[in-house]
Amino acid sequence: MRIGELAERAGTTAKTLRFYEEQGLLPPAERTPSGYRDYAPETVARIDFVHRGQAAGLTLAQIRQILDIRDGGHAPCEHVRDLLDARLAEIEQQIAQLAALRDTIAGLRNDAAKPDLDSCSPDQVCRYL
Amino acid sequence: MRIGELAERAGTTAKTLRFYEEQGLLPPAERTPSGYRDYAPETVARIDFVHRGQAAGLTLAQIRQILDIRDGGHAPCEHVRDLLDARLAEIEQQIAQLAALRDTIAGLRNDAAKPDLDSCSPDQVCRYL
DNA sequence: CTTGACCTTCCCCTGCACTGGAAGGTCCAG
DNA sequence: CTGGACCTTCCAGTGCAGGGGAAGGTCAAG
Numbered sequence: 001m002r003i004g005e006l007a008e009r010a011g012t013t014a015k016t017l018r019f020y021e022e023q024g025l026l027p028p029a030e031r032t033p034s035g036y037r038d039y040a041p042e043t044v045a046r047i048d049f050v051h052r053g054q055a056a057g058l059t060l061a062q063i064r065q066i067l068d069i070r071d072g073g074h075a076p077c078e079h080v081r082d083l084l085d086a087r088l089a090e091i092e093q094q095i096a097q098l099a100a101l102r103d104t105i106a107g108l109r110n111d112a113a114k115p116d117l118d119s120c121s122p123d124q125v126c127r128y129l
Numbered sequence: 130m131r132i133g134e135l136a137e138r139a140g141t142t143a144k145t146l147r148f149y150e151e152q153g154l155l156p157p158a159e160r161t162p163s164g165y166r167d168y169a170p171e172t173v174a175r176i177d178f179v180h181r182g183q184a185a186g187l188t189l190a191q192i193r194q195i196l197d198i199r200d201g202g203h204a205p206c207e208h209v210r211d212l213l214d215a216r217l218a219e220i221e222q223q224i225a226q227l228a229a230l231r232d233t234i235a236g237l238r239n240d241a242a243k244p245d246l247d248s249c250s251p252d253q254v255c256r257y258l
Numbered sequence: 259c260t261t262g263a264c265c266t267t268c269c270c271c272t273g274c275a276c277t278g279g280a281a282g283g284t285c286c287a288g
Numbered sequence: 289c290t291g292g293a294c295c296t297t298c299c300a301g302t303g304c305a306g307g308g309g310a311a312g313g314t315c316a317a318g
Contacts (some may be wrong), residue, residue, distance in 0.1 A: 106217065
């Protein structure tokens with residue numbers, strides 16, 4: 001299978017697949033005599049795994065780590081569990097930060113709606129901020 | 130006031146202030162005869178405004194728009210209100226996406242804890258993903 | 259007179275995950 | 289044999305908000 005077909009089957013682009021190879025997410029592809037990359041059908045599953053990892057919010061570098069462990073013949077379970085736990089903690093923190101930001105902005109927005117603040121003071125940039 | 134002092138007073142770095150000038154957030158500074166930038170004390174307030182805008186999650190480009198309007202002699206209130214409203218909507222969406230991602234990951238993590246999945250299947254990369 | 263702190267411009271680098279485009283090679287149908 | 293679809297490598301850029309560091313000018317203290 002050539003790179004274009006693989007890309008289509010895996011729902012991505014040829015450009016991205018070359019990038020993945022460069023980043024070590026895909027092993028260097030076999031080549032036809034004329035130099036075209038030639039992929040085994042199973043490669044689709046590997047790309048799907050990359051996509052699932054991305055859907056879980058992992059970076060390509062983290063996904064690469066998992067694949068490296070697996071390619072080394074080991075089970076990456078513990079590592080993956082740690083990564084997922086770390087992501088969970090990060091996400092909770094991000095949500096908390098965004099919630100705080102939302103409250104801040106909502107407060108600014110509210111203050112601005114007060115009737116006694118109808119005029120903009122000329123010596124400040126903006127009464128909203 | 131020279132750039133180093135201004136940076137310290139405003140809680141930032143000289144490098145960043147030159148960057149802000151380049152980006153149009155600060156007007157081109159006055160220069161001493163020897164070419165040093167020379168700032169009026171009020172400049173601190175402008176930089177503080179930039180920081181408040183950032184704290185509200187606005188990009189430098191958006192903050193620049195506000196400053197441009199104000200520098201043009203108009204009140205940027207409506208524009209700022211629209212920006213804040215847009216930010217609020219964005220934040221809500223980001224929170225919702227993160228919450229969904231959190232649930233996804235927590236689900237994966239949970240599945241992995243099931244006792245009947247103790248062994249990693251050798252034909253998949255990882256049972257967690 | 260020299261040292262050291264400060265300033266100037268200039269260009270490149272960071273992280274993340276790609277994307278665009280140029281110049282050229284290959285393959286198959288008509 | 290020609291056209292077009294596909295492939296190759298390599299270089300460069302995207303967005304965001306700066307940071308690093310070189311090469312050189314300026315200023316006040318000792």
